[in-house]
Amino acid sequence: MENKEAEVSYRVHRLEVKEDSAQVKLEHFLNQLEGEVLAIVPYVTPKFQLMGATSNVSFLLIVEKIE
Numbered sequence: 873m874e875n876k877e878a879e880v881s882y883r884v885h886r887l888e889v890k891e892d893s894a895q896v897k898l899e900h901f902l903n904q905l906e907g908e909v910l911a912i913v914p915y916v917t918p919k920f921q922l923m924g925a926t927s928n929v930s931f932l933l934i935v936e937k938i939e
C-alpha cells in the first residue's frame with residue numbers, strides 16, 4: 873500500500889497596512905486568496921513619542937497553504 877500525499881506548498885504574502893484602512897484592506901485581500909490561511913503575523917516596530925513609547929504595525933505577513 874502506497875502512501876500518496878498531496879504535495880503541499882505555502883505562499884507568504886506581505887500586506888502593507890495603515891491604521892485607518894487595515895480592516896477593509898485585510899478583508900478584501902483574504903477574500904481573494906485561493907488557499908487556506910494558516911497565519912497572519914503582524915510586523916510590529918517600536919514608535920517613540922514625546923509622551924513615551926508605543927508600537928506600530930508596519931505590515932502583515934499572511935501564510936497561505938496551497939494544495
